[in-house]
Amino acid sequence: MYNILVCDDERDIVSALKIYLESEGYNVFTAFNGSEAVEAVKQNGIHLVLMDIMMPVCDGITAMVKIREISNIPVILLTAKSEDTDKILGLTVGADDYVTKPFNPVEVIARVKSQLRRYMQLGGGQKSEPQSGYTIGGIELNDKTKQVFSDGEEVNLTPTEFEILKLLMKNAGAVLSPKEIYREVWGGDGYGAESTVAVHIRHLREKIEINPAEPRYLKVVWAHGYKMENGDKK
Amino acid sequence: MKRLTESLAAKITAIILSFLMLAVAFLSAAAAVYMIDNGFYTKSRKELIEGAAAGYRGYDYLADILNFYERKQDIDAYAEQNHIYYAVSDENGEIVKTNYSGETYLLKYLEGRTMEGSAIDETSGELYRDPYTNEYITVTVYIPEETVMNDDYALIVKFTDFLYSVRYTVFFTGGICLLLWIILLCFLYSAAGHRKDGTVKLNYLDRVPFDIVTAAVIAAAAASIALVGEAGYGSWAPMMTEAILTLSADYFIALAFTMTFATRLKTRTLIKNTVIYKVLKFLIKKLKSLFGFIGYNLKNIPLVIRTAAICGAAILFQLIVYGLFAYNTGEMVVFWLFFALCITAVIIYVAITLQKIKEGGERIAGGDLDYKIDTKYMYGDFRDFCGTLNNINKGISAAVSEKMKSERFKTELITNVSHDIKTPLTSIINYVDLIKKEEPENEKIREYISVLDRQSGRLKKLIEDLVEASKASSGSVAVNLAECDPSVLLSQTVGEFDERLKAAGLTAVINTPEKPVRIMADGRHLWRVFDNLMNNICKYSQKGTRVYLDVSENAGRVNVTFKNISAYELNISGEELTERFVRGDRSRSTEGSGLGLSIARSLTEIQGGTLKIDIDGDLFKVTVSFGAV
Numbered sequence: 001m002y003n004i005l006v007c008d009d010e011r012d013i014v015s016a017l018k019i020y021l022e023s024e025g026y027n028v029f030t031a032f033n034g035s036e037a038v039e040a041v042k043q044n045g046i047h048l049v050l051m052d053i054m055m056p057v058c059d060g061i062t063a064m065v066k067i068r069e070i071s072n073i074p075v076i077l078l079t080a081k082s083e084d085t086d087k088i089l090g091l092t093v094g095a096d097d098y099v100t101k102p103f104n105p106v107e108v109i110a111r112v113k114s115q116l117r118r119y120m121q122l123g124g125g126q127k128s129e130p131q132s133g134y135t136i137g138g139i140e141l142n143d144k145t146k147q148v149f150s151d152g153e154e155v156n157l158t159p160t161e162f163e164i165l166k167l168l169m170k171n172a173g174a175v176l177s178p179k180e181i182y183r184e185v186w187g188g189d190g191y192g193a194e195s196t197v198a199v200h201i202r203h204l205r206e207k208i209e210i211n212p213a214e215p216r217y218l219k220v221v222w223a224h225g226y227k228m229e230n231g232d233k234k
Numbered sequence: 235m236k237r238l239t240e241s242l243a244a245k246i247t248a249i250i251l252s253f254l255m256l257a258v259a260f261l262s263a264a265a266a267v268y269m270i271d272n273g274f275y276t277k278s279r280k281e282l283i284e285g286a287a288a289g290y291r292g293y294d295y296l297a298d299i300l301n302f303y304e305r306k307q308d309i310d311a312y313a314e315q316n317h318i319y320y321a322v323s324d325e326n327g328e329i330v331k332t333n334y335s336g337e338t339y340l341l342k343y344l345e346g347r348t349m350e351g352s353a354i355d356e357t358s359g360e361l362y363r364d365p366y367t368n369e370y371i372t373v374t375v376y377i378p379e380e381t382v383m384n385d386d387y388a389l390i391v392k393f394t395d396f397l398y399s400v401r402y403t404v405f406f407t408g409g410i411c412l413l414l415w416i417i418l419l420c421f422l423y424s425a426a427g428h429r430k431d432g433t434v435k436l437n438y439l440d441r442v443p444f445d446i447v448t449a450a451v452i453a454a455a456a457a458s459i460a461l462v463g464e465a466g467y468g469s470w471a472p473m474m475t476e477a478i479l480t481l482s483a484d485y486f487i488a489l490a491f492t493m494t495f496a497t498r499l500k501t502r503t504l505i506k507n508t509v510i511y512k513v514l515k516f517l518i519k520k521l522k523s524l525f526g527f528i529g530y531n532l533k534n535i536p537l538v539i540r541t542a543a544i545c546g547a548a549i550l551f552q553l554i555v556y557g558l559f560a561y562n563t564g565e566m567v568v569f570w571l572f573f574a575l576c577i578t579a580v581i582i583y584v585a586i587t588l589q590k591i592k593e594g595g596e597r598i599a600g601g602d603l604d605y606k607i608d609t610k611y612m613y614g615d616f617r618d619f620c621g622t623l624n625n626i627n628k629g630i631s632a633a634v635s636e637k638m639k640s641e642r643f644k645t646e647l648i649t650n651v652s653h654d655i656k657t658p659l660t661s662i663i664n665y666v667d668l669i670k671k672e673e674p675e676n677e678k679i680r681e682y683i684s685v686l687d688r689q690s691g692r693l694k695k696l697i698e699d700l701v702e703a704s705k706a707s708s709g710s711v712a713v714n715l716a717e718c719d720p721s722v723l724l725s726q727t728v729g730e731f732d733e734r735l736k737a738a739g740l741t742a743v744i745n746t747p748e749k750p751v752r753i754m755a756d757g758r759h760l761w762r763v764f765d766n767l768m769n770n771i772c773k774y775s776q777k778g779t780r781v782y783l784d785v786s787e788n789a790g791r792v793n794v795t796f797k798n799i800s801a802y803e804l805n806i807s808g809e810e811l812t813e814r815f816v817r818g819d820r821s822r823s824t825e826g827s828g829l830g831l832s833i834a835r836s837l838t839e840i841q842g843g844t845l846k847i848d849i850d851g852d853l854f855k856v857t858v859s860f861g862a863v
Contacts, residue, residue, distance in 0.1 A: 010657050023671075054653075080656040101661040102694050105667055176724060194722060195744065198729015218437035220726060222757030223718035 002116055004154060005040050007031040007063070008052040017050060020105045021112070034058025038066045041073070048116055049075045050108070053090065061093055068094040070100050074115035078103065097216075110210045114138060114151040134169035137230040139208060141169050150208045160185060160203045164197070168218065168228040177225035201226055239425035248418050248425075251483055255415035262408025265397060265618045273402045284389050284399055292343035295320075295375045297744040303331070304372065319376035330371065337501035339376035346372040386788050402710055419829070422489070427497035439490060440497050445508040451491045458484050510643065528798045537592070543587035545578040555645050587616050594623060648704040652697045659697070668778035698831040701760075706836035713840055715754045717863055720794050721785045723757065727764040728783065731772065740778040740798070751792045753860035760838045763845070766830040767856055776801040776852070787862055804854065808847030831856075 004026045006017045011032065016030045020191040029044055031037040035058040037051055049067065053060035060077060067075060077090045077098040090098050097111050118138050138151040146162060148155045163185045168176065176184075184195035203222070205212040211231065219227050238244045269275065274282065299320050304310045310333055313320050318667045319334035391521045400407075427434040439447070498504040505511055506540065532540075552574070556567060594607035607620045666686045674680055705711050728735075728742050735742055769782055775798045783798040812835045832848070834856075838845040843860040 010661065012661040013657070013664065016661060016668060019668055020664075080653045080660075101656045102663050102690075104541060105664055178722060192725075192744070194725030195732075195742075198726045199732040200729075202730050202732065213441045221759075222726065222761035223720065223723035223755065227720065 001025070001027050001044055002047040003029060004112065005026045005029045005031060005037060005044070005046045005049045005051075007034070007037040007040075007049065007055070007060075009033060009055045013052075013078075016105075017108065020109060023111075024109055031127070034060060034063030034066075035065050041071060046071075047073055047119070048112060049073060050078060050112070051075060052078045053086070054080065061089065064095055065094050074119045076108075076111055076115060082095050095212070100154070102190075107211055116208060117152045134166070134172070136169055136172055136228055137217055139169070139228075141166060145186070148208070155207050157207060160200055164200055165204060165218075165228075166209070168226060172228050175221045175225045175227045181226065192204075197226075238423070239428045240430050242430075245422065245425055249424050249486075249489060252415055252418040252422065252489070252515050253482070255411045255418060256485065259408050259411035259415060262404045262411065264406050264407065265400075269401055269404070274398060277399050282394055283421060292341055292375055292377055293345075295377075296345045296373055299373050299375065300345070300371075303373070309333075317378065317381040319378070321374045321376075323372045323374070325370045326629050326736055327372075334374075334376055337376070337378060340379040340381075341377040343375040344372065344379070346359045346370065382567040419492075425495040427500050434497070434500050436497060436501060436503065439502070440494050440501075440789075441507070443507055443509045443512070444494075444498060444504055445510055447491065447494060451487060453488050455484065500622055502844075537589040538582060538585045542578075542582055545581055549574050549578070562652055587612055591616070591620060591623070594620070598623065598630075600629050603627055603634065635860070642710065645704045645708040645710050649701055652701045655697055659690065662686075663694065665691055696829075699833065703829045703833045703836065705839060706833055709840055711759070711837075711840065713756050713759065715756055715841065718755055718757050718760070719750055719752065719759070720753055720755075720792060720804075720860070722765060723760055724783055724785060724794060727761065727768055730765075731768045734772045735781070736802075738772045738775060740772065740775050741780045743782050744782050745782070745786075747785060747787060751785060751787045753792050753843075753863040754863055755841045755843065755860060763834045763837050763858060764794075766834040767858075770830055771796060771798045774800055774802060774854075790862050792860050792862045794858045796858075798854050800854045804849050804852065806849070808849050811847055811849075812845070834858075 004021055006013050006014050006021070006028055007030070009032055014032065015029050018030060021028045029046065030038050031040050033055045034051075037049065038058075040046065041049065050195075051060045051063060055063075060079075064075060064077070067073070074096040075094065077095045078101060079086055079090065079098055080101040087098050096115055098110060099108055124137075133140065133144070135141075140149040141162075142148075143166060148157050148162065148165060164181060167181060167184050178194040178197040179189070181197045183189065185191070202212070203219065205215050205218050209215045209218060217228055217230065219229055221227060272282075272285075277285070295316065295318055298312065299309055299322070301307075302312060303322055309320065309322075309331065313333055319332075319337060319339065321329050321332035321334050323329045427440065428437065431436045461480050462477050495504070498507065535543075549571075553571075556570075588691075590607060590612075594605060595604040606624050607626075609617050609620045612620060666683060669683050670687065672685070724744060724746065728744060731742075775781060779799040782795070784793075784795045785799075786793050786795075812831045831845075835845040838858055842858070843858060846857045846859070848855040848857070
């Protein structure tokens with residue numbers, strides 16, 4: 001049983017999130033501004049915080065900094081601002097993830113689960129480092145057993161998808177063009193190679209990312225290619 | 235008729251027919267003239283044939299019979315062999331020998347001769363003359379019609395006979411042929427240039443400059459006149475053959491010439507496609523550019539130097555004039571020269587000031603709103619004028635900054651308002667979802683909930699698009715231009731849309747150039763442009779059609795075109811479609827915010843590209859164009 005703190009000045013949003021999270025079996029605490037949130041974290045054994053940025057009394061960013069002083073529990077920011085600068089600001093002050101309003105409840109639950117799994121695995125030291133494989137953020141790839149884990153949960157990939165992911169993880173941080181990927185994975189230069197790669201990357205993103213439109217790891221570098229990077233560390 | 239004018243076979247047939255018609259008409263006319271000259275309309279058939287057969291061999295028969303008579307040979311056998319009748323009569327008109335018994339004949343020949351008596355020498359058996367017996371006899375030869383007709387001379391008679399039989403019809407035939415010929419010509423001229431596909435096109439001949447064609451035709455005419463004239467000295471048959479062949483060739487040349495004339499008139503290339511026109515045009519163009527060049531050079535000489543040069547030239551001219559015509563040279567000239575130099579100095583000062591004002595005006599017109607004209611050495615009206623110009627500058631710069639401020643304010647307002655809307659919208663979406671999760675029994679509630687669900691989703695999209703549109707159009711988005719390959723982006727985009735295209739029953743056909751092309755753009759913004767365009771394509775395309783996505787390089791521009799067949803009737807211009815909140819269907823019954831194309835255009839423009847929409851019936855075509863690197 002995990003304790004989750006939901007903090008937003010909009011009470012309706014808080015109760016909605018409470019309903020969703022409770023139906024997933026979490027224990028939910030609520031707060032309606034930043035200072036209440038910091039208090040709640042201090043007093044209760046909170047495992048994860050879901051917090052709005054724009055709040056009266058004490059805003060989310062300030063509260064975030066205060067929480068980081070006392071705990072390293074995962075924090076997911078809720079924000080109505082969709083600009084990249086706001087997201088980057090949230091991530092630099094120590095948030096683990098963010099969700100933009102208006103959000104999809106299913107996505108929020110998925111992100112909560114993912115963060116909790118990683119937090120618990122890291123904290124409990126249950127994680128077994130694969131001997132022959134690669135790890136980027138929450139993505140683990142084991143080349144021997146041909147298994148891929150996303151936040152500790154196994155993902156079923158087709159052999160082609162596996163090969164693409166392996167190639168990208170091997171060259172983590174580097175941008176590979178669709179042609180290069182095709183040459184490495186399929187061999188040769190096929191007709192329509194670039195679109196083929198694009199379709200597979202799309203499928204791959206749908207499998208390993210929570211929100212494929214805003215990937216954390218498998219990034220699309222438009223007009224150049226694709227790369228694997230740890231989007232959590234900005 | 236339309237089909238006929240476009241058929242090549244019909245044209246060739248018409249050409250040949252027209253030749254035949256003209257030939258027949260010509261022959262008819264010749265025949266008529268001949269017949270009028272030879273009295274075909276006044277004499278009887280018999281007279282005519284007699285006349286024609288005037289040179290007939292009747293006289294040969296006469297001579298033969300006379301000889302036979304003289305030598306006492308068998309005249310009857312000869313007559314029978316030649317199918318003729320004869321009668322020999324003596325001095326008194328008594329018939330001595332004949333096989334004629336009143337049969338009808340066509341021609342009659344008569345000849346009388348004094349015969350020397352002759353006898354056969356009994357010893358040698360040879361004929362010898364007996365100069366003492368003289369006998370005057372008359373021989374008549376009757377030639378029946380059939381004989382004449384079967385003879386070698388028959389051709390002339392038959393020809394005369396034939397002419398006689400057609401002496402009236404010849405006018406009729408000739409007239410008809412002439413009429414048909416005119417009709418055929420009309421057809422040919424109207425059909426000239428028309429092709430199977432319904433267009434008027436030029437053939438090889440039509441593309442040759444018209445003056446060259448004309449010269450060639452004149453040359454051909456001269457050559458044929460020379461040929462026919464020369465042929466007059468030869469014998470009859472080859473001369474006629476040659477004349478006929480030459481005239482026929484002339485006919486076809488004339489026909490081709492007039493037909494190309496007609497085609498050229500139709501395509502309006504008669505004058506344009508001549509060497510003379512082209513040469514003149516070329517010369518005029520060269521002259522124009524020469525004058526332009528001279529003008530350009532003059533204009534680029536600084537105003538001050540120009541003025542000084544003109545003043546100098548004027549003084550020099552006056553000096554020369556004075557030198558030539560003035561009697562009293564001396565103090566007056568010195569005084570005048572001093573005066574002229576003073577005026578020149580003033581004029582040059584004015585020119586320098588004007589040059590300064592001109593430069594300043596150009597800078598201000600060019601958008602340099604901080605530029606100030608230096609008024610340090612200016613006096614009077616010039617100073618006032620420059621002050622006004624500088625003030626205009628201030629006014630414009632204030633107006634521009636005001637405008638920019640209001641644009642920024644608008645964007646900020648839209649952004650803030652949309653943030654405020656997003657919070658309640660989050661609650662609406664979440665609670666709608668919660669109601670859905672409760673699975674209400676009531677069918678109606680389920681239906682209403684699905685409406686709420688759909689409409690709140692739409693509202694969400696609308697707000698997001700609104701923020702993006704206002705940002706893109708006010709230019710308040712960061713643009714990081716970098717070299718990138720639109721072909722790669724296009725294939726990435728198609729990969730992203732693979733499933734949606736399939737769901738919409740669309741097939742994407744991508745054409746990218748062999749050699750990679752490069753443009754300067756911001757990959758993220760360009761993706762948003764392509765994303766919006768593909769979204770539109772998925773939403774509004776006719777099911778089961780193909781979508782053509784092309785990348786091409788042309789004259790230093792890289793064009794990415796998106797072509798699809800609209801499922802809805804587009805009664806709107808491409809320009810209007812990129813306005814905000816405008817959609818192809820004016821009723822706005824379909825999903826979408828109506829901002830997609832506006833966002834796409836703004837985002838393309840802030841990257842320095844252009845976005846153009848062409849609508850041709852149901853074909854919807856968007857061209858995104860960037861300068862090639």
